[in-house]
Amino acid sequence: MxxxxxxxxxxxxxxxxxxxRGYAPPDEFNxxxxxxxxxxxxxxxxxxxxxxxxxxxxxxxxxEYFNIFxxxxxxxxxFVQEITLLLNNTLTGATPIYGDGISFSYPLVDPTSGSLNPxxxxxxxxxxxxxxxxxYESVAQKTSKKEYTRIEKSNLTKPTKSYPIYYNYGSYNPxxxxxxxxxxxxxxxxxxxxxxxxxxxxPPIWNFTGGSYGQxxxxxxxxxxxSLDISEQTNLVTNILKYFGIVLNDPTIIQVAEQEAxxxxxxxxx
Amino acid sequence: xxxxxETNQQYYEGAQGFVGDNVKESFLTTFNTDLIFGSFDxxxxxxxxxxxxxxxSPSGLPGTYTEYITTFTVLNNxxxxxxxxxxxxxxxxQLKILSGGNYGDSTAGTGFDAIxxxxxxxxxxxxxxxxxxxxxxxxxxxxxDGKLLQKAKKSDxxxxxxxxxxxxxxxxxxxxxxxxxxxxxxLSVILPQDYVNYVRVSWIxxxxxxxxxxxxxxxxxxxxENPIQDQAGVPTQDNFGGNIEGTSxxxxxxxxxxxxxxxxxxxxxxxxxxxxxxxxxxNGDFNTGRQYGLDPQLSQVNGWFNMNEREGKMSFSSNLAxxxxxxxxxxxxxxxxxxxxxxxxxxxxxxxxxxxxxxSTRSGQQEYLVQRLQKDRRAKLRNAKIRLSNIKLDEIVxxxxxxxxxxxx
Numbered sequence: 039m040x041x042x043x044x045x046x047x048x049x050x051x052x053x054x055x056x057x058x059r060g061y062a063p064p065d066e067f068n069x070x071x072x073x074x075x076x077x078x079x080x081x082x083x084x085x086x087x088x089x090x091x092x093x094x095x096x097x098x099x100x101x102e103y104f105n106i107f108x109x110x111x112x113x114x115x116x117f118v119q120e121i122t123l124l125l126n127n128t129l130t131g132a133t134p135i136y137g138d139g140i141s142f143s144y145p146l147v148d149p150t151s152g153s154l155n156p157x158x159x160x161x162x163x164x165x166x167x168x169x170x171x172x173x174y175e176s177v178a179q180k181t182s183k184k185e186y187t188r189i190e191k192s193n194l195t196k197p198t199k200s201y202p203i204y205y206n207y208g209s210y211n212p213x214x215x216x217x218x219x220x221x222x223x224x225x226x227x228x229x230x231x232x233x234x235x236x237x238x239x240x241p242p243i244w245n246f247t248g249g250s251y252g253q254x255x256x257x258x259x260x261x262x263x264x265s266l267d268i269s270e271q272t273n274l275v276t277n278i279l280k281y282f283g284i285v286l287n288d289p290t291i292i293q294v295a296e297q298e299a300x301x302x303x304x305x306x307x308x
Numbered sequence: 309x310x311x312x313x314e315t316n317q318q319y320y321e322g323a324q325g326f327v328g329d330n331v332k333e334s335f336l337t338t339f340n341t342d343l344i345f346g347s348f349d350x351x352x353x354x355x356x357x358x359x360x361x362x363x364x365s366p367s368g369l370p371g372t373y374t375e376y377i378t379t380f381t382v383l384n385n386x387x388x389x390x391x392x393x394x395x396x397x398x399x400x401x402q403l404k405i406l407s408g409g410n411y412g413d414s415t416a417g418t419g420f421d422a423i424x425x426x427x428x429x430x431x432x433x434x435x436x437x438x439x440x441x442x443x444x445x446x447x448x449x450x451x452x453d454g455k456l457l458q459k460a461k462k463s464d465x466x467x468x469x470x471x472x473x474x475x476x477x478x479x480x481x482x483x484x485x486x487x488x489x490x491x492x493x494x495l496s497v498i499l500p501q502d503y504v505n506y507v508r509v510s511w512i513x514x515x516x517x518x519x520x521x522x523x524x525x526x527x528x529x530x531x532x533e534n535p536i537q538d539q540a541g542v543p544t545q546d547n548f549g550g551n552i553e554g555t556s557x558x559x560x561x562x563x564x565x566x567x568x569x570x571x572x573x574x575x576x577x578x579x580x581x582x583x584x585x586x587x588x589x590x591n592g593d594f595n596t597g598r599q600y601g602l603d604p605q606l607s608q609v610n611g612w613f614n615m616n617e618r619e620g621k622m623s624f625s626s627n628l629a630x631x632x633x634x635x636x637x638x639x640x641x642x643x644x645x646x647x648x649x650x651x652x653x654x655x656x657x658x659x660x661x662x663x664x665x666x667x668s669t670r671s672g673q674q675e676y677l678v679q680r681l682q683k684d685r686r687a688k689l690r691n692a693k694i695r696l697s698n699i700k701l702d703e704i705v706x707x708x709x710x711x712x713x714x715x716x717x
Binding site: 090093094095096098169170171172173177179181185189192194195200201203 | 342343344345382383384385386440453454458461462463466467470471642
């Protein structure tokens with residue numbers, strides 16, 4: 039469940055007011071909130087790698103709620119999505135990509151609706167679908183371009199509909215050198231491609247209307263909650279405070295917030 | 309989930325039935341065999357590609373089914389009609405079978421029977437596991453966090469699985485490949501497309517009994533090159549700088565050879581003479597020592613074969629001209645998609661072989677682990693070989709009875 043942007047903002051304001059440390063205007067809060075959210079989000083991946091070593095050594099516990107790796111994976115759940123990639127020569131509209139007929143893309147702009155697609159943070163499992171009878175729905179192996187060529191050349195490993203492979207590259211809009219999305223070249227050429235991806239979190243927005251005394255009044259319309267899981271609320275508040283300490287040039291806030299954040303991190307990983 | 313997913317009717321008859329309800333337009337078939345669809349129209353060329361026929365009947369009674377040749381499509385083993393079949397219409401998908409199936413009998417003889425070998429190809433399939441399934445099973449059971457292989461690329465697993473299957477095919481798995489051939493006047497037959505090595509070559513007599521033909525290892529050879537030489541014995545070249553090849557004189561002589569001069573068989577008329585003399589009590593020196601010095605390896609009348617590597621053919625001795633032979637051979641198990649299956653009796657050996665191959669080719673692996681997996685592989689492979697050798701105690705006992713050696717069991 040997402041974290042309410044208003045709750046976090048109010049908590050930050052209370053703490054800052056209590057300590058007589060000044061005021062955090064909404065614009066600053068939104069920018070710092072987005073930065074902190076991204077930092078926490080980014081930390082999942084090295085942390086996941088670290089705590090997964092317990093799985094590799096078979097020392098991970100098998101409890102329902104205290105398996106730290108599972109808990110970390112759970113926090114990523116809101117960002118996991120399944121997307122459909124489009125064959126490049128089928129793209130229409132304002133952003134035709136490449137048009138080579140052998141690559142599949144997830145364009146920055148949806149060619150049908152014209153709206154911006156959510157930004158992909160990481161690509162996971164890619165599934166190639168071959169229609170017909172029989173129908174194949176096979177997980178493709180990700181390779182580098184070099185491996186791709188090698189695998190293609192060996193008769194024993196040559197990709198088939200049961201064992202497709204792909205490599206990825208950033209495609210460019212032919213009309214200009216503007217990156218126009220994430221593309222893959224699979225082999226053999228499938229009829230359609232789906233992929234499990236992790237989306238980049240939406241930046242938080244604390245939107246407001248002006249009060250009769252010129253004060254800011256929270257407006258839920260056009261506001262964005264933090265995309266992080268609710269279990270990250272404490273972490274989020276302390277890290278935002280840390281940044282406000284820097285903005286306000288107050289080392290005591292930084293110190294307290296850093297200690298707090300460090301303690302949370304140690305508890306998680308030990 | 310049980311491993312058998314076909315009903316008895318699907319397995320034995322190769323048929324699956326549906327009933328129309330005027331609503332449903334698509335009917336999913338669940339055979340082990342994927343439906344192959346070329347065309348619904350018998351007049352179309354691609355119709356012959358179909359591995360099934362579709363029959364309908366208003367009553368479902370035997371003899372009332374007729375082939376459905378109006379528009380339909382097949383996608384992902386699902387039969388799709390353009391409009392929902394009427395309520396109560398019986399629909400049967402009949403895979404092609406040697407007997408033609410029961411459903412086309414009403415029009416038997418008019419070409420509407422589903423004649424083919426699709427159903428027979430599936431018979432006995434439970435004995436095997438498909439290589440793709442074995443690879444998927446391996447990825448589930450042996451690769452992942454906390455296992456010996458934390459990570460393995462599927463292409464690596466695929467490579468070693470196929471290599472293992474090749475090795476198994478050479479010396480562990482049963483040889484299931486054989487061809488029945490006639491020896492032409494040229495005395496040579498082309499090697500099968502998926503041939504790797506022969507197991508046995510036999511000619512078939514009038515009773516259908518096979519008579520082993522032996523290789524002519526030390527008797528003759530088919531030379532790999534037959535360069536034309538000049539007076540000085542130097543090979544001559546053509547305009548492109550390559551040696552000019554002639555025909556083999558060795559082969560010509562071998563084809564014209566009288567085998568009786570090689571195998572020590574008494575020539576018929578002399579045999580008759582000898583019998584006559586013996587019957588009359590002539591004890592002269594006619595027959596004394598005539599069988600002396602026979603080489604047992606050559607003393608057989610079934611004939612010889614030798615490999616002609618130059619032409620990719622198998623050549624036979626002249627006494628086999630016109631004979632029916634059966635060539636049993638081994639392949640590497642990867643020639644055709646249908647071949648890529650592993651007997652279940654060797655499934656565990658395959659996993660052990662893949663695991664060992666992957667671990668042993670990785671750098672930085674502890675040697676004790678590699679050794680352990682090597683032993684494991686060897687033991688499982690030996691087990692598989694024993695299992696597949698089909699040694700049955702009753703059969704051994706029966707053979708030994710013929711030798712007057714009674715084994716209690």
